Amino acid sequence: MTGHRLPGSLRLVRHLVLLLGTTVMLAPFVLMVATSLKPKDEIFATRFHLLPQRLGAAENYYEALTQVPLLHFLLNGVIVTAAIFTLQVIVNVPAAYALAKLRFRGRTTLFGAVLVCLLIPYQATALPIYILFYWFGLLNTYAALVLPFTISVFGIFLMRQFFLGVPDDLIDAARIDGMSEYGIVWSVMAPAAIPALVAFGIFSVVAHWNDYFWPLIAVADHSLYTPPLGIAFLKLNGEGTAYGPLMAAATIVIAPLVLAFLLAQRRFVEGITFTGLKG
Amino acid sequence: MADASSRKASLPTVLLLTAPAVLLMLVFLVGPLICLFVLSFTDYQLGAPSISLVGLANYAEMTGDETVTISIANTLIYVAIVVPASVALGLGAALLIDADGSLRGFYRAAYFLPVMATLIAMAIVWGFMLDPRIGAINFGLKAMGLQPLDFLNDRKIVLFTLCGIGIWQSVGFNMVLFMAGLTAIPPELYEAAAVDGARRGGARFRLVTWPMLAPVTLFTVVITAIRAFQVFDTVAVLTGGGPNKASEVLLHTIYSEAFGYFRVGYAAALVVVFLGFILVLSAIRVFVLDRRRQAQ
Numbered sequence: 001m002t003g004h005r006l007p008g009s010l011r012l013v014r015h016l017v018l019l020l021g022t023t024v025m026l027a028p029f030v031l032m033v034a035t036s037l038k039p040k041d042e043i044f045a046t047r048f049h050l051l052p053q054r055l056g057a058a059e060n061y062y063e064a065l066t067q068v069p070l071l072h073f074l075l076n077g078v079i080v081t082a083a084i085f086t087l088q089v090i091v092n093v094p095a096a097y098a099l100a101k102l103r104f105r106g107r108t109t110l111f112g113a114v115l116v117c118l119l120i121p122y123q124a125t126a127l128p129i130y131i132l133f134y135w136f137g138l139l140n141t142y143a144a145l146v147l148p149f150t151i152s153v154f155g156i157f158l159m160r161q162f163f164l165g166v167p168d169d170l171i172d173a174a175r176i177d178g179m180s181e182y183g184i185v186w187s188v189m190a191p192a193a194i195p196a197l198v199a200f201g202i203f204s205v206v207a208h209w210n211d212y213f214w215p216l217i218a219v220a221d222h223s224l225y226t227p228p229l230g231i232a233f234l235k236l237n238g239e240g241t242a243y244g245p246l247m248a249a250a251t252i253v254i255a256p257l258v259l260a261f262l263l264a265q266r267r268f269v270e271g272i273t274f275t276g277l278k279g
Numbered sequence: 280m281a282d283a284s285s286r287k288a289s290l291p292t293v294l295l296l297t298a299p300a301v302l303l304m305l306v307f308l309v310g311p312l313i314c315l316f317v318l319s320f321t322d323y324q325l326g327a328p329s330i331s332l333v334g335l336a337n338y339a340e341m342t343g344d345e346t347v348t349i350s351i352a353n354t355l356i357y358v359a360i361v362v363p364a365s366v367a368l369g370l371g372a373a374l375l376i377d378a379d380g381s382l383r384g385f386y387r388a389a390y391f392l393p394v395m396a397t398l399i400a401m402a403i404v405w406g407f408m409l410d411p412r413i414g415a416i417n418f419g420l421k422a423m424g425l426q427p428l429d430f431l432n433d434r435k436i437v438l439f440t441l442c443g444i445g446i447w448q449s450v451g452f453n454m455v456l457f458m459a460g461l462t463a464i465p466p467e468l469y470e471a472a473a474v475d476g477a478r479r480g481g482a483r484f485r486l487v488t489w490p491m492l493a494p495v496t497l498f499t500v501v502i503t504a505i506r507a508f509q510v511f512d513t514v515a516v517l518t519g520g521g522p523n524k525a526s527e528v529l530l531h532t533i534y535s536e537a538f539g540y541f542r543v544g545y546a547a548a549l550v551v552v553f554l555g556f557i558l559v560l561s562a563i564r565v566f567v568l569d570r571r572r573q574a575q
Contacts, residue, residue, distance in 0.1 A: 006379045014375050015382070021372060022389040024447065029392065031415055032404045048418040095300035102288040102296075110297065117308045119561040121509060123530055124554045127537055127547055128311035128318065134325065151303035181292045210397045212512045213530070217538060228399040232516050235403050243407050250400040261395045265388055272394060273455045 029258075036060050036248040043243050056244060061252075063245035064234075070249055072223070073230035074256075080145045080226055081208045085201055087150040093193075096159035097185045101171060111160075117153040123213060130217055144218040145226065149208065155200055162196035163189060202271030209257060227253040315554075318547035325541040337548035347549065349524050350532040353438055357528060358507040361445040366499055368446065369453025374488070376454070377461045387458070391451040398448060402513045405444050406431065431517055434525035441526055444513050449506065453499050460495030464488065501564040508556055529553050 006014060030050070035043060039056030042049065064070055098104065099111050129148050133139045138147075166189060174188045190197065212228040219225065225233065231253050235246060261268045288296075319337055323330045341347045376386045393401065408415045409430040417427040430440040468487045477486045511530040514520060520527035520535070533553060537546035 014379055018375050018386050025389050028404045044413055091299045094296040098296040104288045104293040121557050124550055125311035128314040148307050151307050182295055212399045231400050250404055253400045254396045257395055269455050
């Protein structure tokens with residue numbers, strides 16, 4: 001698929017059109033990084049230069065990291081996304097295995113429920129869950145950020161589809177060796193399902209690292225802020241026009257995912273699209 | 280289904296495997312959904328000591344609530360602009376990228392980057408680029424001899440500005456869906472079309488590519504529409520629904536009613552309306568998926 005298939009003139013047109021699009025797609029990223037490197041007087045200058053004439057990176061990044069505890073927010077982001085994904089695996093993989101490979105009463109009902117729940121956008125359940133947490137005094141805790149996402153009907157669906165394709169011989173052999181069903185899930189099925197788990201992991205981490213709606217509702221305490229809450233706070237409550245530090249903060253917040261994406265493009269594209277099922 | 284050798288499992292085994300998921304499903308999906316419908320028929324306010332049933336009063340109030348009517352209208356306009364634009368651009372990008380091998384990976388990565396990047400951070404970057412005094416876009420307009428625009432504070436254009444950001448963010452997502460669709464088209468079809476005289480790009484597209492992509496297109500339209508209905512981040516951080524409700528959208532109205540005014544009952548009724556829109560779209564999606572599966 002890598003060879004040239006177009007005649008010369010059309011190849012040029014293709015590049016021109018695609019480069020125009022690329023400029024639009026990448027412009028915000030380029031401007032963000034460029035501005036994060038500029039001193040204040042250049043950002044507010046009446047003449048526009050894309051590249052900084054003098055370097056103001058040190059003060060911008062220093063401000064971004066000290067005006068709000070940005071590193072702490074990043075740490076929260078890591079804790080929350082890691083906890084969500086770990087619990088999602090523990091909760092949903094065994095259920096997916098049961099739905100794919102075991103016969104039991106209520107299996108059809110359970111799978112039907114999974115399919116119906118797939119249609120529910122998470123914003124629809126946010127309000128009742130907020131009230132539930134309010135009653136139980138769980139608002140403003142890490143638990144509030146993590147618990148609602150521990151069940152992932154999408155994860156169950158995805159893993160079940162994958163497990164259906166795992167040969168039964170593998171499972172039967174493990175049973176003959178005397179392994180329990182629960183043991184089979186973790187020592188036979190999970191290792192066989194690494195590609196699906198990676199795709200689901202990327203989907204989950206991207207979705208929850210970037211999520212703004214639920215954390216905005218669930219926590220008010222700054223010490224629990226995730227990166228999106230942190231940067232929105234910097235924008236809305238800091239000096240709204242301190243663009244240098246703001247762009248530095250934006251660069252820091254998107255850097256982990258963007259770097260991971262550039263390193264493992266194919267996996268990311270797969271993870272996000274074949275999970276495109278979930279709107 | 281591959282049931283032939285699947286094992287009849289004992290109750291303790293089944294419980295061990297499925298009970299956590301079932302329990303959490305009841306607590307965080309089924310239960311909240313039932314509560315949502317019940318709440319939408321009450322006057323519950325967060326922190327209020329009493330709660331009483333008010334029948335359809337919340338739904339009746341909606342029809343006369345200017346904020347809600349504007350909000351629903353804005354959301355529909357947003358969806359009606361973002362969906363066709365980002366699907367068409369996504370298809371165009373996919374066809375162009377797929378047409379030749381050169382710089383394929385670079386283009387795909389560039390177009391996909393906005394899908395990955397934290398939207399709330401990128402919205403803030405857009406806010407900076409759209410700044411009426413020092414934003415890059417207005418520098419560009421001035422350089423072309425045009426009047427600078429106050430993209431986020433002019434009520435006539437603010438919604439379209441947000442549409443632009445929405446399109447920018449979803450083109451790459453649609454592009455990769457279309458690229459997957461293109462890879463699935465068997466090359467023999469193009470050969471057959473060439474035998475029938477369809478050698479040029481236009482004819483090939485009309486006879487082979489477009490019909491073969493039709494199911495993917497429908498699927499992409501529905502998914503993009505569902506995502507567009509959920510627009511919230513850009514509004515929350517850039518405009519707060521303003522100026523004068525010109526960029527108020529459904530999720531933002533729900534958020535304000537529930538967590539700004541704590542009118543839970545009314546907000547719940549609004550969520551039911553939001554859910555209604557999503558479910559209609561989802562029904563189409565299920566229908567499409569079903570047809571795709573049968574077609575395979």
